[in-house]
Amino acid sequence: MNKLITPRRLPGFLELEPIKQKQFNEMEQKIKEVFEKHSFVPLDTPILEFSDILLAKSGGDVDKEIYRFTKGSTDMCMRYDLTVPLARYVAMNLNELNFPFKRYQIGKVFRGERPQKGRLREFFQCDADIIGNGDLSIVNDAECVSLYKDIFKTLNLDAIVEISNRKILGGLINSLELQKLSNDIFIALDKIDKIGEEGVKEVLLEKNIPAEKIISLINLCKACGNIDEVLSKIENICQDEEFLCGVKEIKELDSYLKAMGLTEKDYIFKLAIIRGHNYYTGTVFEAYLNGHRDFGAVGGGGRYENLASYYTEQKLPGVGMSIGFSRLFDILSSNELLPKVTNATSTVTIIPLGETLLECIALQKILRDNDITTEVSAENKSFKSKMKDANKKETPFVVILGENEVKDKVFALKDMTNGEQFNLDLNGLILKLKQTQA
């Protein structure tokens, strides 16, 4: 006898029970359909990449979290996002791709951080990006925002996208002659929801920024509403070129979003949206579930100047939207916001009584051919425990097939939800089960 090893799973690694996995798969399938309806193509990059490729872009923080190892003489890493592999892919296939290149990818990524509630080491990311060759119209930014609308609609969720453009705040920073502190200012203002105005003031005063300039910056970030409301609040505050470009871009974006049929229920401009990542250079956005702001952003994205500067000299501007798929699924699951599914794996279980197993299997074939999911209770157990099994599995119907029933071609159908019983011929049975099939 072997010594037993206690079966256990790595902490922070995904494993859904089958019923949840079904819901997860359905959600994934619905999202894929939205992407394909919007003419995005699927890409499935490897889980592992050469370390020099994967780490070319990453900052120090991510490095520590990465699963990196050597096999033979090869130094490799598990992917920690889907953007770096995309950059590598586009750089490798520049001549074969049609631009703008629209791809989506839903896949696992790996980050070896300390697991905590809501933080996983293995989780699904869901990304859609549009990459241009040289140039890329703002229409594509609108396309990414509009994906959220269609995705949340197909998932029956009520959500809103909050949009800004980093050039507006960047331009104000220029005109206040604070360019050298630009990074600090973005980081501080990104925390305004967490630490409040006073907190931001404190941080920026420590950087020796004059109070009146800080107030200008904070006031800008308070601008929020539809395009006209936001424009009226920031009009004439600045003539910086970058600022004016940002203003032009949000106006343009707004016109495209309206043409796409999005309304004020779907998006709002909010200049406090910054997104942590440094590589966003224009449009930035975050998606929130209405009535569930406490969940935080369930998605986000934006425009970046150059996707693959580490791998090619070709300028590849892009815009992307992302959904933290595992996190969103977890939120929806624990708040019972997912479509209900039954635990049942079948609509009907056929239970043989006496020597009728072959007839049960033949009936199963007929029912399956009629798209009715069917199981035969074939194990060597008592009739009673087979009924108990069917009940435990929440199978809505049971057919009991005894030798008399086989002879008379009559099927005894039991509705397990209310105990009702029907004696039906084959056509009647199929009809009844088809009617009640989910």
Place this chain on the structure above:
Amino acid sequence: MNKLITPRRLPGFLELEPIKQKQFNEMEQKIKEVFEKHSFVPLDTPILEFSDILLAKSGGDVDKEIYRFTKGSTDMCMRYDLTVPLARYVAMNLNELNFPFKRYQIGKVFRGERPQKGRLREFFQCDADIIGNGDLSIVNDAECVSLYKDIFKTLNLDAIVEISNRKILGGLINSLELQKLSNDIFIALDKIDKIGEEGVKEVLLEKNIPAEKIISLINLCKACGNIDEVLSKIENICQDEEFLCGVKEIKELDSYLKAMGLTEKDYIFKLAIIRGHNYYTGTVFEAYLNGHRDFGAVGGGGRYENLASYYTEQKLPGVGMSIGFSRLFDILSSNELLPKVTNATSTVTIIPLGETLLECIALQKILRDNDITTEVSAENKSFKSKMKDANKKETPFVVILGENEVKDKVFALKDMTNGEQFNLDLNGLILKLKQTQA
């Protein structure tokens, strides 16, 4: 300027071009639907597992191929198949699961062997298993074989499953008093297709097995045909208990397969089928594409005595079927046996002429709402190069929207396959595109 890193992918790692990825996803979806129709539930175990869990069962050969590494104090491995994680899962969830537990999993597995044609380091495995608690009826073996029929049917492939039962050969080995050499005999006979009868004889003579016993073994393996043909060839050759049990099991299996509607076109008994793996203990089978025997087996599986003996004392017999998904896809793809798909990501591209971009986007919304995949050619390019793009992307239709067309509410639709042009009102346009939508 950064020094550029040449973008490259790890050899032996998967990455399909988008059009192939689409075909791959469609194939995966079709297979999933078959599994669910047969009441299997999805499971998605983590990519990484604790090393002691994953290596408990593996032989020395697999060990060398495994991607194993340490992070912090945790020793972990990337999964190299989907069976060991299943064993760990079932052992962990014994009390929650309903038995027989039917699960399927389609996912990537990792084996760091030397990459060569047809051998990948990262590839998709596709498994369905049925696990019993204590006992498991032979009906489940039939269910696994029948999955192949439905899967190949949905993929439009003509295939056959070849079936044996290891107890038959095992029983003959017993009666020849060759038990001690049982493993060597299984291994040698498993190669009969490769090295021929003479090759097998040579190998077994070297093990000092008398020639007449070798002939008996080889003759058994020649038995092939429907159940009656096979039984007539092996009748009375042996009264060993294991042998008789194997014979009883194939008879039983045959009756279930027939009740499931399978015919001689779908399966055949062939006692030369052994399957390399030592852990198969009863039914074994392999699937072949008719007319493409040279591809080798595209799937296989069988019955095992005890799934999770390393993790639990509970006896868990199982039967499983597997498809080498990446390999099958590769074969079908290179032999043009996959359903054709177009390169086009849209049915129609709308090209603005003059200042009509917003109207193009509004039209795109209407067409998408009618389930017509639509793109707007919005980049800052000449009309001519936009037409060229649409052509290169193999988009079947183009709508050219100029200012006059907007005013007159007329849409100029061009069929890119034959150059035909139509002037249509909105309803006419939708109708025409819906008719030709794939």
